Amino acid sequence: MNIFPENVSTYGQEIDNLFWLIFAFVAIAFVISLFVLLYPLIKYNRKAAPKAEYITGEKRKHFKWVVVALVLLLGSDFVILYCEHDAWGQIESVPAKADVKVGIIARQWNWIFVYPGPDGILNTADDVIVDDMNSSLHVPINKNVVFELRSQDVIHSFFLANARFKQDVLPGRTVVRWFNLTKEGKYDISCTQICGVLHSKMRNFVMVESEDKYKHYIDSLYTANGRKTAMK
Ligand SMILES: [Cu+2]
Structure with missing residues (x-):
């Protein structure tokens, strides 16, 4: 799929690939966030759990979810960093001899x-x-x-x-x-x-x-x- 203006530069394709990679990560994060927001709303509705519970996030069984989110986030950051390395190098390394x-x-x-x-x-x-x-x-x-x-x-x-x-x-x-x-x-x-x-x-x-x-x-x-x- 190509929704962009036509690419006419030597390094443009790499940038487009990066766009789709980051888009994929953001799309997955979006779906996960929606699920985390909506699922408890439905499952623990007023009838199922009339009383709310206050959670500080300090208990091990709660805190592990903070770690899971952190690892996912850092993991995707590192994948993006690794994949963009090549494109970054191409754009940043100005040819010594210009035509x-x-x-x-x-x-x-x-x-x-x-x-x-x-x-x-x-x-x-x-x-x-x-x-x-x-x-x-x-x-x-x-x-x-x-x-x-x-x-x-x-x-x-x-x-x-x-x-x-x-x-x-x-x-x-x-x-x-x-x-x-x-x-x-x-x-x-x-x-x-x-x-x-x-x-x-x-x-x-x-x-x-x-x-x-x-x-x-x-x-x-x-x-x-x-x-x-x-x-x-
Ligand atoms: Cu201006």
């Missing part, structure tokens, strides 16, 4: 994209900045895109549902993350942290393109900025 580097800046209420200039290095004088409402971040398909997330004002959250990627963007801090998108197309970027009155308008896009199209776009950016085109 593409880009800066993503959050500002009330727009995402701003910064492409390294012809020198290929971010945060230098020749960077090209795209700062238009609802503009698109262009990335090539099947490439490791490493991005630096920054905020100019408040806390925002960068969410690319199709990549299963979400990360808070904090003022005063640079967060470096990556993705590798495997299908050409246009996908929504949204902000998932209430960041002011126009928070819901903070909607941009990722354009996943063939290498050629991507280079063409970058070239056009450089030309528009009056710089020499120098994409290798």
Whole structure:
């Protein structure tokens, strides 16, 4: 069953698997909790047990149920921790050598994209900045895109549902993350942290393109900025 937006990132499937694993644990816990709540209500109704009993939970036969619940809870936590280890490792280990580097800046209420200039290095004088409402971040398909997330004002959250990627963007801090998108197309970027009155308008896009199209776009950016085109 797939109720999510289409996954287009290399690590997205792992996140979906984790979702269903956690969902299963929560579903089981939900059924058990309902049973524990409803069963005594029916079994010990007013006719069957008119007098309530006060239980402190200190007696061994009572306390063991506290231990059972604790073991179940800790047990499921450890299973989830064990299963998420791989996905966590993939997302946290930013590739040392990026195919593409880009800066993503959050500002009330727009995402701003910064492409390294012809020198290929971010945060230098020749960077090209795209700062238009609802503009698109262009990335090539099947490439490791490493991005630096920054905020100019408040806390925002960068969410690319199709990549299963979400990360808070904090003022005063640079967060470096990556993705590798495997299908050409246009996908929504949204902000998932209430960041002011126009928070819901903070909607941009990722354009996943063939290498050629991507280079063409970058070239056009450089030309528009009056710089020499120098994409290798
Ligand atoms: Cu925001």
